[in-house]
Amino acid sequence: MGKLAVLALRLVIGVVLAGSLFVQVWMVPLLSADLEQAGAPEAARIAFLVIVVLGILCVQVVAVCVWRLLTMVRRGTVFSNGAFKFVDIIFWAVSAAAGLVFSIAVLLAPGDVAPGVVLLICGAALMVGGVALVILVLRTLLAQAVARDVEATGLRAELDEVI
Numbered sequence: 001m002g003k004l005a006v007l008a009l010r011l012v013i014g015v016v017l018a019g020s021l022f023v024q025v026w027m028v029p030l031l032s033a034d035l036e037q038a039g040a041p042e043a044a045r046i047a048f049l050v051i052v053v054l055g056i057l058c059v060q061v062v063a064v065c066v067w068r069l070l071t072m073v074r075r076g077t078v079f080s081n082g083a084f085k086f087v088d089i090i091f092w093a094v095s096a097a098a099g100l101v102f103s104i105a106v107l108l109a110p111g112d113v114a115p116g117v118v119l120l121i122c123g124a125a126l127m128v129g130g131v132a133l134v135i136l137v138l139r140t141l142l143a144q145a146v147a148r149d150v151e152a153t154g155l156r157a158e159l160d161e162v163i
Contacts, residue, residue, distance in 0.1 A: 001073050006070055006073065006074055009066075009070060010067065010070060013063045013066060013067050013070075016059065016063050017060060017063050017064075020056050020059050020060050020063075021060075023056055024053060024056050028049060028052060028053060028056075031049065031052065032045065032049055035048065035049075044107060044111075047103075047107055048104070048107060051100050051103055051104055051107070054096070054100055055097055055100045055101070058093045058094070058096050058097040058100065059097070061089060061090075061093040062090050062093050062094065065086040065087075065089050065090045065093070066086075066090070068086050069083060069086050069087070072086075079142070079145050079146050079149045080146065080149075081146065083142060083146075084139070084142070084143070087135065087138070087139045087142060088139070090135055091132055091135045091136055091139065094128065094131055094132040094135060095129070095132040097128050098125050098126075098128040098129035098131075098132060099125075101121060101124050101125035101128055102121075102122060102125035104121055105118045105119075105121040105122045105125065108121065
């Protein structure tokens with residue numbers, strides 16, 4: 001991965017982290033006030049706000065883990081056992097985000113929201129869950145690459161002994 005690509009991705013991650021922090025600090029209180037003015041029941045309002053904050057937290061966790069993986073790419077250590085920790089955290093954060101999106105559908109289903117909207121939100125939850133499964137497949141590919149790297153290192157050591 002080129003230096004320019006790593007720099008661009010880090011810039012994007014920085015913007016995502018700054019934007020998510022802005023949303024947590026500034027927009028969530030405004031959303032709470034809007035829901036209160038709209039007459040939403042307090043329990044539903046609190047549940048919705050908790051889901052939003054936890055969803056933003058999932059995005060932040062993924063961003064930090066991708067940043068750490070980029071650091072490993074730059075150092076040339078991404079094909080090591082240390083990378084699995086970050087990939088696993090990303091998988092669980094995306095899986096949690098899928099559950100949170102589905103919980104929004106559950107929260108909206110008994111209300112005055114059109115059933116089609118609830119179905120669209122369920123579809124979005126399914127797509128986020130699909131992203132988690134793609135991450136799981138990529139983790140398997142990383143495991144294979146790490147195994148090949150260990151095997152190549154062993155073969156190199158044997159070849160050095162022969163020479």
